Amino acid sequence: MAEQVAPQEGPDGFSEAQLAYVEDLAATITASGVQRMPSRVYAAILVSEQGSMTAAQLAATLQVxxxxxSTAVRWLTQVGMVSRRSTPGSRREQYVVDSDSLIRLIAHDTSALNSWTSGFARGLEVVEPGSSAAHRLAELREFFTFLVEEMDGVMQRWQERKNQSSPSRSARKR
Amino acid sequence: MAEQVAPQEGPDGFSEAQLAYVEDLAATITASGVQRMPSRVYAAILVSEQGSMTAAQLAATLQVxxxxxSTAVRWLTQVGMVSRRSTPGSRREQYVVDSDSLIRLIAHDTSALNSWTSGFARGLEVVEPGSSAAHRLAELREFFTFLVEEMDGVMQRWQERKNQSSPSRSARKR
DNA sequence: CATCATCTTCACATTTTTGTGAATGTAATT
DNA sequence: AATTACATTCACAAAAATGTGAAGATGATG
Incomplete structure (x- = not known):
């Protein structure tokens, strides 16, 4: 019940429902370890019609x-979840979330996996060779190495599937 | 240089180098979003010879x-990274990290992926159908769904590879 | 059955994180 | 060229997370 088909336009083109959803999605993102504010900013831009917002719009929409x-956007750009786009005719910089940002996110996770892998490798140098602990660490290292390798294949299959279903989509601009 | 082959035994059977490594690995784990203390506890048990430690041992080793x-262990058991093992003849409970804990960890990540998926799905109900935002959310939902599906295959391949290289390993006890 | 050893829980103090307001820098418009 | 509109950075205050000490619970042992 209560299906709001008419998009109740709010302050910056965000409906009530959309504002609520931004917080909802932000909570999910936060649960994955991202700080609250970057999560909210990311969610807001993601839901925005053009997939981009200015700092002022974000401040007004999120009430901060x-x-x-500024701080949140800096972090988001550093990890590659958001990119800047300087509009020529205006001072206003657009902060952009495109679909590729998710690929970057997964790539970022892969680098995290690599950290774990080398972490386990270092452990092998401080435990008794052949010991139970050594076996444990070796297996973990092997598994994480395996995961990184598999990720390549996964991303490759995704690209194939994407090109297959809508080959001209990549030509989309604006 | 400075290869410490002789394992300088410390308080609880941990050498200097091992104690340092515990902190090192804990830092890596912490970087992935886990709190400091659970990370340290996990790292310590992982490096321990039997793959299990008591609360008292952990407190002594980590100097806390x-x-x-207790708090850290509760969290770790809740997410499945550590399991309890009550030794019959003693009050002391052993906290165990076995190799399977990594599988649980990945399984946990999968449930996080599911949260994202359903999060994006909810978003589709609050944006204009056919809009640019709708496309963005739909693609993200599709990608995360794809990832979850792929994970099944990945884990299956890991199991095969494990059974193939050392089929009798699973019979290991203690 | 009482005592001892071991783990857990709670209230609190400390540290760390997080967001604000004011000041500063930078580019477009008059 | 000066003004105006944005965005960023810094110091600080509010809020949250984190670990400690003491009290409580639970089970083994003399």
Whole structure:
């Protein structure tokens, strides 16, 4: 019940339902270890019609200070989840979330996997060779190496599937 | 240089190098979003010879209060990274990290992926159908669904590979 | 059955994180 | 060229997370 088909436009083109959803999605993202504010910013841009917003728009939509937005955006751009787009005719910089940001996110996770792998490898140098602990660490290292290798294949299959279902999509601009 | 072949035994059978490594690995784990203390506890048990430690041992090794250990262990058992093993003839409970804990860890990540998937699905109900935002959310949902599906295959291949290289390993006890 | 050893839980203090307001820098418009 | 509109950075305050000490619970042992 209560299906809001008419998009109740709010402050910056966000409906009530959309504002609520931004918080909802942000909570999910936060649960995965991302800080609250970056999560909210990411969610807001993702839901925005053009997939991009200015710092001022974000501050108004999320009801926070420009400073908080600035900090969050800096972090998001550093990890590659958001990119900047300087609009020529205006001072306003657009912060962009495109679909490829998810690929970057997974790539980022892969680098995390690599950290674990080398972490386990270092462990093998401080435990008794042949010991139970050595076996444990070796298996973990092997598994994480395996995971990284598998990720390549997974991403490759995704690209194939994407090109297959809509080959011209990659030509989309704006 | 400085190869310490002789394992300098410390308080609880941990050498200097091993104690340092525990902190090192814990830092890596912490970087992935896990709190500091659970990370340290997990790392310590992992490096321990039997793959299990008591609360008292952990407190002594990590130089923290039993209370902190208790809290950390509770969290670790909840997410499935550590399991309890009550030794019959003793009050002391052993906290165990076996190799399977990594599988649980990945399984846990899969459930996180599912959260994202359903999160994106909810988003589709609050944006204009056919809009740019709708396409973005739909693609993200599709990708995460794809990832979850792929994970099944990945884990299956890992099991095969494990059974293939050392089929009798699973019979290991103690 | 009482005592001892071991683990857990709770209230609190400390540290760390997080967001704000003011000041500063930078580019477009008049 | 000056003004205006944005965005960023810094110091600080509010909020949250984290670990400790003491009290409580639970089970083995003399």
């Amino acid at each position: 200070s420009p400073a908080a937005v | 209060s039993p209370a902190a250990v």
